[in-house]
Amino acid sequence: MDIGISPIITDTDNAAAEKARQLQRQTKGTSTGLSQQQLKEAHKVSQDFEALFVGMMLQSMRATVGKDKLTGGGHGEEIYRSMLDQEYAAAAAKRGSLGLAPLIEKDIIRQESRTSVKKTDHQE
Known part of the structure; x- marks a missing residue:
């Protein structure tokens, strides 16, 4: 039982929809008013x-552990452990192990977008 209702789509509707999609693609990611840089x-x-x-x-965690008797400790080992901990920390942050970076990034973007809006308001 066909009611006989067919969708009527005009060329202007298609053009308007395409224009809206183009605008959405252009503004995607820049809605904060900040540059890609x-x-x-x-x-x-x-x-x-x-x-x-x-x-x-x-x-802090390493400070709670006693000195290693096997390797003898010393200044060289302290420097090595410090550098190793820095590399562990960088790898963990890059991997997003704690999940702090996305939260901090979101807050930085929010704050910077506020200041960029204030700067543009004062310039006008």
Whole structure:
């Protein structure tokens, strides 16, 4: 039982829909008003902060463990352990083990988009 209702789509409807899709693609990711460079910097800073935080945690955890009697310790081993902990922290932050970097990045973008709006308001 066909009611006989057919969708009527005009060329202007298609053109308007295509124009809306193009605008959406252009503004995708830039709705914050920040450039791609600023977004990349926010991402890097957030990962660096998470790496610093994880590094501090590892340093504190290492301080609770006694000295290794097998290798003899010494200044060289302390430096090596410190560098190893930094690399562990950087790898953990890059992998997103704690999940702090995305939260920090989101907050940085939010704050920067507010300041960019204020700067443009004052310039007008």
